[in-house]
Amino acid sequence: MKKVSIIEDTDTCFLCKNCLKEWIPTILAHKKNYKVKKGESIFKEGDAVKGIFFVNSGIVKVHKRWGAEKELILRFASEGMIFGHRALGGDGIYTISATAVQAGIISFVDTDFFETTLKVNADFNYNLLMFLIHDLRVSEQKTRNVAHMPVKGRVADALISLKNQFGLTTDGFINIELSRQDLASFSGATYETVFRVINEMVQEKLLKLSGKSISIINHDKLNKLTEEAA
Amino acid sequence: MKKVSIIEDTDTCFLCKNCLKEWIPTILAHKKNYKVKKGESIFKEGDAVKGIFFVNSGIVKVHKRWGAEKELILRFASEGMIFGHRALGGDGIYTISATAVQAGIISFVDTDFFETTLKVNADFNYNLLMFLIHDLRVSEQKTRNVAHMPVKGRVADALISLKNQFGLTTDGFINIELSRQDLASFSGATYETVFRVINEMVQEKLLKLSGKSISIINHDKLNKLTEEAA
DNA sequence: TTTTTTTAACGATTTATATCATATTTTTCT
DNA sequence: AGAAAAATATGATATAAATCGTTAAAAAAA
Numbered sequence: 001m002k003k004v005s006i007i008e009d010t011d012t013c014f015l016c017k018n019c020l021k022e023w024i025p026t027i028l029a030h031k032k033n034y035k036v037k038k039g040e041s042i043f044k045e046g047d048a049v050k051g052i053f054f055v056n057s058g059i060v061k062v063h064k065r066w067g068a069e070k071e072l073i074l075r076f077a078s079e080g081m082i083f084g085h086r087a088l089g090g091d092g093i094y095t096i097s098a099t100a101v102q103a104g105i106i107s108f109v110d111t112d113f114f115e116t117t118l119k120v121n122a123d124f125n126y127n128l129l130m131f132l133i134h135d136l137r138v139s140e141q142k143t144r145n146v147a148h149m150p151v152k153g154r155v156a157d158a159l160i161s162l163k164n165q166f167g168l169t170t171d172g173f174i175n176i177e178l179s180r181q182d183l184a185s186f187s188g189a190t191y192e193t194v195f196r197v198i199n200e201m202v203q204e205k206l207l208k209l210s211g212k213s214i215s216i217i218n219h220d221k222l223n224k225l226t227e228e229a230a
Numbered sequence: 231m232k233k234v235s236i237i238e239d240t241d242t243c244f245l246c247k248n249c250l251k252e253w254i255p256t257i258l259a260h261k262k263n264y265k266v267k268k269g270e271s272i273f274k275e276g277d278a279v280k281g282i283f284f285v286n287s288g289i290v291k292v293h294k295r296w297g298a299e300k301e302l303i304l305r306f307a308s309e310g311m312i313f314g315h316r317a318l319g320g321d322g323i324y325t326i327s328a329t330a331v332q333a334g335i336i337s338f339v340d341t342d343f344f345e346t347t348l349k350v351n352a353d354f355n356y357n358l359l360m361f362l363i364h365d366l367r368v369s370e371q372k373t374r375n376v377a378h379m380p381v382k383g384r385v386a387d388a389l390i391s392l393k394n395q396f397g398l399t400t401d402g403f404i405n406i407e408l409s410r411q412d413l414a415s416f417s418g419a420t421y422e423t424v425f426r427v428i429n430e431m432v433q434e435k436l437l438k439l440s441g442k443s444i445s446i447i448n449h450d451k452l453n454k455l456t457e458e459a460a
Numbered sequence: 461t462t463t464t465t466t467t468a469a470c471g472a473t474t475t476a477t478a479t480c481a482t483a484t485t486t487t488t489c490t
Numbered sequence: 491a492g493a494a495a496a497a498t499a500t501g502a503t504a505t506a507a508a509t510c511g512t513t514a515a516a517a518a519a520a
Contacts, residue, residue, distance in 0.1 A: 064370060066378035074370050086367050089360040095367055118356060125355045126348060130319040132362045136369060137316050137325055140294060140304050143373040147418035148296035151477070179497065188377035193477055195499070381507070410468065423507055425469070 004035045006056070006105060012080045013107065014054045018124040019117060030113045036060075036100040042084075044097045049087040051110040055079055058104015059166075059176065063185065064096050073186040074139070076101070076176075078165060082131070088114070101182060146188040149226070152197050156225040158187045159207075163216060173213035180212075234265045236286070236335060242310045243337065244284050248354040249347065260343045266290075266330040272314075274327045279317040281340040285309055288334015289396075289406065293415065294326050303416040304369070306331070306406075308395060312361070318344070331412060376418040379456070382427045386455035388417045389437075393446060403443035410442075 010016040015027050036042060036058065045065060053060075060077040074096065077083040087094050088111070100106075109117070118125050145154050159174065166176040178186075184194040198214075201207045206222050208215040216222055240246040245257050266272060266288065275295060283290075290307040304326065307313040317324050318341070330336075339347070348355050375384050389404065396406040408416075414424040428444075431437045436452050438445040446452055 064374045066374055070378045072374045072377045074373065086363055086370070088363050090364070090367065096370065118359070119352070122349070122352055122355070125352070125359060129348070129355060129359050129362065132359065132366060133316055133318050133320070136362060136366050137320060139366060139369040139373060140316070140326065143304065143369060143376055143418075144294045144296055144302045146373055147302045147376045148300045180499095181497075188373075190478055191498085192479085192500085196477095199499095409466095420508060421468085422470080422509085426507095429470090 002035045004033050004105065006033050009056075012056065014080055014082045015107075015109070015117065015124070017080070018127045019121045020123075023117065023121060027109070027117070030109050032108045034106050034108065036104060036106055038100060038103045040100045040103075042098040042100065042106065043094050045094055047094050049084070049090070049092050049094055049111065051084070051108050052082060052088070052114045053084040053098065054107040055081050055083065056105040056107050058100055058106070059102035060098050060104075060106065061101045061182065061186075062096055062098050071185050072188055073182060074142070075135075076162075076165060076186075082128075085128075085132075101178065102176070142188075145226075151187065151189045151193050152200070153225045154187045154189065155183070155194055155197050155201070156206075156222045158183065159214060159216060160219075160222060160226065162186075168215075169213070171215075173210060173215045177212055232265045234263050234335065236263050239286075242286065244310050244312045245337075245339070245347065245354070247310070248357045249351045250353075253347065253351060257339070257347070260339050262338045264336050264338065266334060266336055268330060268333045270330045272328040272330065272336065273324050275324055277324045279314070279320070279322050279324055279341065281314070281338050282312060282318070282344045283314045283328065284337040285311050285313065286335040286337050288330055288336070289332040290328050290334075290336065291331045291412065291416075292326055292328050301415050302418055303412060304372070305365075306392075306395060306416075312358075315358075315362075331408065332406075372418075375456075381417065381419045381423050382430070383455045383457075384417045384419065385413070385424055385427050385431075386436075386452045388413065389444060389446060390449075390452060390456065392416075398445075399443070401445075403440060403445045407442055 010024055010028075013027075013031075015031070016024050019027065033056065042053065042060065055077045057079060060083055061073050062075050062077060062083055063071050063073045065071050077098075083098055084094070086096065118128070145157060149157070162176055162178070163174045166174060169175050180195060180198075181191050184191045187194055189197075198207065198209075201222075202209060204218075204221070206216070206218045208217050240254055240258075243257075243261075245261070246254050249257065263286065272283065272290065285307045287309060290313055291303050292305050292307060292313055293301050293303045295301050307328075313328055314324070316326065348358070375387060379387070392406055392408070393404045396404060399405050410425060410428075411421050414421045417424055419427075428437065428439075431452075432439060434448075434451070436446070436448045438447050
């Protein structure tokens, strides 16, 4: 993780967007920017919490391990999104990891400065609150899905939410390059099972593949898979 | 759900505790109290959101359905805790249900008043933020557990967290009366599987039963079940 | 109290999904 | 460019946990 100087874009930065105009110079003075490579770790479960991160460009996965092998991707943070904030008010140890899945630039502010920002900017506090409530709803939905929805439904759900977050390329593919292993981890299943399920979906003409890229052909049927018990 | 008048205890109420002293009379003027019976529904997934609830006494389960039969209990709200707040800033429809598992009294304030309270009380806003971050950590932990931890570990985890939240009775049993079905829903598994797993644990002298009540005998071994892959 | 309903107990069977094994292709590194 | 490593593809097998089926016990309602 290499520190870099960039021309700040105060429109995409989560902090700048939500704070008082008068506070922005202070933010810029405190913010550090880092370049991350694909696959590079930003922090790991168990590391000491030093501050809060924001995605400037690229994509970061927020994930959690179980044992040595199994991991679950909780969410992807993309341009403008905050991450690492779940560590606030905790015991100062990350309970999750963050790793770049697409190279980019991330910003960092230390915990003290972040807490000051919260106190000085009531609106930011309120917006962050709403953001967290949304996160919480998504998280609880995911918990339920993993608990009761079959893998096929979870993969369908994962693909739909990836499409919603990252949009489509000009030729209609979901605009994120994700390894099958990451897609499996995001769906909360093993690589092999996800592989099989995706094959089924291609057979059933719900999806189209092109290398790693996936295109949703039959959105309705995919949606139905995420609804009630089959 | 019957409206009742109670003598307000401004120390247990989540709102009163975290707001400015000057704001308390306003809160008391807006707060409505309801008596709920065991098993009574407070709100259901799909209902319109009208406001935010607090537990005055009793225990409320926050749960989510999947299909007709399966449910997952996300958490239990006990004395002083807020619930229903995940609906803020959403589309005005509850994505979860809340049901009393132990009779008690719950308080309610409407959304408008709650949002005003947030704006008027910066500290409350900050405390709620910290509370939500904690909720989020717990929720993500649960998601990972349901995804990768075997049922036995999840039941162990459920029992430990129930013990932490509700404490012990004088004779050492976890101080909550929960149906086996609710324990199963909280663990994210079926009744039968949880039943078998609990039997195993009794055999292995990790637990002791007395009717519905459960006592943890070997806390260390139970804890180990929640750690790495067996 | 008696009846009805709900919750609990527990064995048998099935099924979804993980695990294992191995070949092949693609990416990354030197 | 060539070697090493990682990611992908796919079948066979194992197993955890769900589903089904039935009986028994406890609560709740009449």
